Amino acid sequence: MQTLKAEVVAISPLTEFVHKVILKPQQPVTFEAGQYMQLVLGEKDKRAFSIASRPSQCDAIELHIGASGADSYAMQSLEHLRNAHTTGQLVDIEAGLGISQLRLQCERPIILLAGGTGFSYAKSMADHLAEIKCDRPVLFYWGVKEESALYAHTEMQTWADSHKNFEFIPVVENPSANWQGHTGYVHKAVIQDIVSLAPYDIYMAGRFDMIGIVRDDFITHGAIRENMYADAFAFIK
Secondary structure, eight states, rough: OEEEEEEEEEEEEEESEEHHHEESOOOOOOOOOTEEEEEETTTTTEEEEOOOOOOOOOOOOOEEEOTTTTOOOHHHHHHHHHHHHHHOOOOEEEEEOOOOOOOSSOOOOEEEEEEEEGHHHHHHHHHHHTTTOOOEEEEEEEEEESSGGOTHHHHHHHHHTTTTTEEEEEESSOOOOOOOOOEEHHHHHHHHHOOOOOOEEEEEOOOOHHHHHHHHHHTTTTOGGGGEGGGGTTOOO
């Protein structure tokens, strides 16, 4: 873990409720694809956010923060960052946290599964896999409630179109009449598409209650627990 001070370079909306934040650490940051950082608001108040950047982007950290009035944890963090951006103050961060980072020492195909802003966790790994020219099959499933929440749809489709072994599958829970892709819960789309999950390394990010259900359903569908990765596992039974 690195403890750093960082400048808040930019805050911009991705959707009505999701904002992209760019931080510039005072020194290069070291992390692995799939790790997260903590925004330090106080000695006993540290807020965890997945890093959307790939590890080679050591001079900047990209975050995707989903915040609304009903989510004080994220909203308070966003206000802290906005205040620092306005005043020019530096923020304190801790980077290189988590144990669910991308494993590259095997040849199994990969499933990246993200719910909502859990997308940032999977994006870091997807971009890193492309950068190192990984030839393992990669299936990236991103589940959202409405189509408007697919803020990186074009970016990820370009990612998939540029690499023959990569596939991007967006899943919309409440689709419009015009939506022609997968619908319903994102992990149910995986189960529908794949006969058995036994051959796969599976990386997951989303709400803790969601991840617990996904883990159990995937194991029933053949997934091997030792090949499933989510930092949420440390906090759920």
